[in-house]
Amino acid sequence: MPSAPQSRRVALFATCLTDTFFPDTARAVVRLLERLGCSVEFPMDQTCCGQMHYNTGYHDRAKPLARNVSKVFAGYDAVIMPSGSCAGMVRHVYPSLGVDPGSTYELSEFLIDVLGVEDVGAYFPHRVTYHPTCHSLRMLGVGDKPLRLLRAVKGLELAELPAAETCCGFGGTFALKNADVSAAMLADKMTAVLDTSAEVVTAGDNSCLMHIGGGLSRLRTGVHPLHLAEILASTEEEPWTATR
Incomplete structure (x- = not known):
């Protein structure tokens, strides 16, 4: 399996729903990425990406959340999210709010496009x-x-x-x-x-x-x-x- 370069700084953005209701998913992302050679950091100051507020029409409420996310994850070479909707919010909506989206990836994108791996060594007989x-x-x-x-x-x-x-x-x-x-x-x-x-x-x-x-x-x-x-x-x- 390919390993991540030692200089790569990778962060997990767990997202609200996963952090609150499905923490096993966040743990799985870390196990998976570490197995593939990544060293994963979890910034403790991460909060909601603001998608719920933005999609409901509260753009002014979403902007401070977006700015915080951008600040917390600044400096990372890759920010991985186990959520297409939250990754979409950051990548495609943040620029319209005047906020830097950083290097954000949905999990499957990161595995295939960045690490260049399809077989991650998994076993799931179901x-x-x-x-x-x-x-x-x-x-x-x-x-x-x-x-x-x-x-x-x-x-x-x-x-x-x-x-x-x-x-x-x-x-x-x-x-x-x-x-x-x-x-x-x-x-x-x-x-x-x-x-x-x-x-x-x-x-x-x-x-x-x-x-x-x-x-x-x-x-x-x-x-x-x-x-x-x-x-x-x-x-x-x-x-x-x-x-x-």
């Missing part, structure tokens, strides 16, 4: 389907990078998701303001997931996985939502189990 989240797909243009990483995972059986590029219905505050529409979109996405007979549904954003996983859990389907980072960090020595 049937998995992948949901491409809207921001990663349309704003960042990550394309098939997550799929390339998943196909290289030892033991993993990748099941194609029908109508994969259709939104799951989360959309941040969209799910709150348009609950009925969101629920209908979620129902379609869950049907597609169940049609794959997958044990696990994965994505690059915990926000979408929380939405999809919540619906699947309420229906007692037995399908588990799991962030891409946690699959890529899984090894034969530390196998993932549904009871974790």
Whole structure:
């Protein structure tokens, strides 16, 4: 596996949702990057990127948060986010707020475009389907990078998701303001997931996985939502189990 140059300063921007509700994802990112030779720092002063405020129309409230993020992560050669939506906010919206976005990467982008690796040495003997989240797909243009990483995972059986590029219905505050529409979109996405007979549904954003996983859990389907980072960090020595 390629190793990161010793001079590279890499930082993890965990994002609010991951830090608060899904810390295992952040830990998985660190394990994965360290396994690939990176030395990862976690600046303790990091806060929300401001996406929720900006997307809800509170641009003035988003700007101080954006400035803080830019300040906290200044000087790093790469800032990795396990979230296409937050990475999209930083890369594409910060400049319109007059804020330096720095060298920000969504996880799959960093692995393939910067480290130049597809096989990260993962082991995950489960049937998995992948949901491409809207921001990663349309704003960042990550394309098939997550799929390339998943196909290289030892033991993993990748099941194609029908109508994969259709939104799951989360959309941040969209799910709150348009609950009925969101629920209908979620129902379609869950049907597609169940049609794959997958044990696990994965994505690059915990926000979408929380939405999809919540619906699947309420229906007692037995399908588990799991962030891409946690699959890529899984090894034969530390196998993932549904009871974790």
